[in-house]
Amino acid sequence: MPDNLPPDAALAVTDLSFAIDGIRLIHPMGFKVRRGRRLVVLGPNGAGKSLLLRLCHGLLRPDTGQIHRNDHHPAGRRAHAMVFQTPVMLRRSVFDNVTHALAAIGVPVAQLKSRAVEALNRFGLIGLADRPARWLSGGEQQRLAIARAWALRPELLFLDEPSAALDPSATRSIEAMLGDLHAEGVTLMMSTHDLSQARRLADDVLFLASGSLVEAGEAQRFFNDPQTAQARAFIAGDLVW
């Protein structure tokens, strides 16, 4: 376990800020992601949700502050993984997309096939195993992206607007998958601008606006009794400035 990570947290952030070309896009903020919970990062477009997830996952380097997370990847596992808004599909078959990720994290060749089959079975994609991944529909691609991340057995999974580009039925299927992951004990940190989706999925909420953390807390309290005018306006469906 890394230092400074409280036992009940999968991720803890202190004083985090981030700027590009001198423009501050994430203002100093701190929070933690509780183990086994679904944290939804909520806010309008441009609030800094995607940036925050990338910082937490380690794709971007913060300008100030600390991100405490478990970076110890046991053999054949990844401590944390990420699913992107636009799924990145390698120009290979569905099956090879999964084995490629498994090989990348050092899963022995002898286990690649069984672990890939397990992941594709788990999420109902085994029938598409031989299909070029880029030929799948948007909903199927995102399902593959989640199955591929699940195959890495992460304890913490970041999801950046995983259903923003999908139709309602594909969105429901993604949400069901996330429910399953939660039931298995995976900690989820997910961004969305969709208020009703946040209501359906969130255990905890981080509410961002213009790169600042406006409000954080348990989802039920956040939705029933928002503490700030900005959160009240967002929940009421107004534009937040």
Added chain:
Amino acid sequence: MDDASPFMAALTLILRLDPAFLSIVGLSLRVTLTAVCLAALIGLPLGALLAVSRFRGRSVVIVAINALMGLPPVVVGLTFFLLLSRSGPLGSFGLLFTPSAMIIAQASLVLPIVIALTRQTVEDLWANYREYLLSIGMGPKQAIMTLLWDARFSLATALLAGFGRATAEVGAVLIVGGNIAGVTRMMTTAIALETSKGDLALALGLGIILVGITLLVNALAFGMSRIGVRHAG
């Protein structure tokens, strides 16, 4: 009849599988294919590395390599002539006027094409893959392997473009090879020589084969991209 006879003679030469004629075609293919393989071995990883790395002066390197794609073959020939001649820095290897010298010269002509086209193709793919490959913890070496594999159909086209440049050029192989009959005489150098000597039949016969190879290469490139779409999406 004067117009038709060299053409008929050329066809006879091809259909009779004349040994001297075949040896010229064979040497051409051997030299050019070896040169393209060498250029691929060096150029694919270098192009991919250039695509994924960021360093000061990177744009200068890219412009320089793009410019080298248009390098005149005679200048390449002259350069390697100076390097490989008896008194040159690499003279002790005794390579001048051998097929090896022609392979080296042609590989140098093809290399910038392979690097530049690989860099372009892989960079586009890298823009799409970058975050994901970093997310699953891939280092530069693994990422380059992934990118080269996923770009394989486009890269095959890049190699065929390099092959096209090598088969078509005269200047470099003429200077470093010397156009010695039976040793370093290639299709293009033979055409140049036979035309000036007035043996139009041999020149025309080789010309027909050369055009045929070019057609074949383009058909392969086309087929390759179609297969790529089918299998990789």
